[in-house]
Amino acid sequence: MSNAQTSPLLALASSESDRARIESAMHDAVVTSDEYLTEIASHLIVAGGKRLRPVLSTVAAQVNGDDASVDVVRGGVSCELVHLGSLYHDDVMDEADTRRGVDTVNAKWGNLQAILAGDFLLSRASEIAASLGTEVAGLLARTIGWLCEGQIAELRHTYDVGRPEESYYTSIHGKTASLYGTAARIGGIVAGHDQETIDALTEYGNAYGMVFQIVDDILDVTATDEQLGKPAGHDMVEGVYTLPVIRTMGLGTPAAADLTELLGNALDADGQRAAISIVRSNEGVASAAATAQEYVDRATAACSGFADTPATAALLAAPASLLENVSIPVT
Numbered sequence: 001m002s003n004a005q006t007s008p009l010l011a012l013a014s015s016e017s018d019r020a021r022i023e024s025a026m027h028d029a030v031v032t033s034d035e036y037l038t039e040i041a042s043h044l045i046v047a048g049g050k051r052l053r054p055v056l057s058t059v060a061a062q063v064n065g066d067d068a069s070v071d072v073v074r075g076g077v078s079c080e081l082v083h084l085g086s087l088y089h090d091d092v093m094d095e096a097d098t099r100r101g102v103d104t105v106n107a108k109w110g111n112l113q114a115i116l117a118g119d120f121l122l123s124r125a126s127e128i129a130a131s132l133g134t135e136v137a138g139l140l141a142r143t144i145g146w147l148c149e150g151q152i153a154e155l156r157h158t159y160d161v162g163r164p165e166e167s168y169y170t171s172i173h174g175k176t177a178s179l180y181g182t183a184a185r186i187g188g189i190v191a192g193h194d195q196e197t198i199d200a201l202t203e204y205g206n207a208y209g210m211v212f213q214i215v216d217d218i219l220d221v222t223a224t225d226e227q228l229g230k231p232a233g234h235d236m237v238e239g240v241y242t243l244p245v246i247r248t249m250g251l252g253t254p255a256a257a258d259l260t261e262l263l264g265n266a267l268d269a270d271g272q273r274a275a276i277s278i279v280r281s282n283e284g285v286a287s288a289a290a291t292a293q294e295y296v297d298r299a300t301a302a303c304s305g306f307a308d309t310p311a312t313a314a315l316l317a318a319p320a321s322l323l324e325n326v327s328i329p330v331t
């Protein structure tokens with residue numbers, strides 16, 4: 001997972017006071033009577049993060065021009081806590097050392113603490129969701145399941161050069177898009193929007209999340225080490241073959257055969273450089289970007305029934321702004 005995406009328009013669109021309310025609700029949500037647990041559970045919140053899910057909930061609540069209520073902010077925070085809990089667990093699985101520019105929880109306190117603190121974040125998320133009603137509680141529970149399904153879909157095809165695109169879509173829908181869909185839906189439910197608007201917001205959030213993840217996967221191979229804050233091609237090294245890589249392997253050209261030959265096992269530094277160079281200099285990146293554009297169009301279409309408000313304008317601009325981070329290599 002790279003971190004090279006520039007500040008998304010969505011975050012710029014939410015008001016400063018909404019972002020301050022999100023920030024303080026995030027910190028409040030993880031306070032316990034046990035200072036040690038509070039410190040561990042706060043670690044990545046203090047370290048940063050874009051808070052995109054609660055931002056999306058608050059913007060979704062405002063499509064009719066009204067302000068976002070305290071409960072809308074809390075609903076968005078429940079989604080961000082699920083995101084955070086999944087990062088704690090993900091860093092244990094990946095044995096990752098750093099995230100958001102600081103030591104991971106597993107690196108600083110150990111795996112057992114990271115798993116338990118991740119569970120604790122999920123419990124706080126569930127408590128908030130339950131306080132917002134059974135529909136929100138059920139939706140959040142289902143979404144936690146989708147995250148696990150997405151992660152399993154990825155694990156099943158690690159180092160598989162024949163990974164079907166279907167596996168990739170299932171994985172990124174579960175791991176990333178479903179939580180954006182849920183954040184937007186919770187914003188709509190808690191704001192009291194009509195059913196049609198709630199469904200359209202869900203469709204929007206899912207499509208936005210698909211763009212987010214495809215762009216992230218493209219940047220993992222096209223951005224520089226400096227932009228990414230880690231070596232480019234990290235996903236390939238880890239055996240996670242994402243859309244630009246799958247598309248490049250499927251080109252049916254000698255370069256595609258060379259890439260397939262290189263992948264399937266752990267890569268050394270030379271292999272990593274060679275694999276990146278093949279993906280960067282063929283049509284797989286442009287092809288993946290074209291798929292991301294289809295999801296931008298879906299997100300745009302989902303907004304067609306919304307009122308003409310600043311929140312709707314922000315929703316319309318945000319997916320395309322993600323794709324602007326991608327520069328297509330000249331082949």
Ligand code: GRG
Pocket residue numbers: 001048049050051052082085086087089090100118122144147148151175176
């Ligand atoms: C325990 C809920 C739970 C799940 C278990 C580990 C796992 C299954 C899923 C992990 C899924 C995962 C790591 C998805 C990546 C999601 C993603 C889009 C990360 C980047 O999000 P940003 O850019 O990051 O919003 P910041 O740092 O800004 O929050």
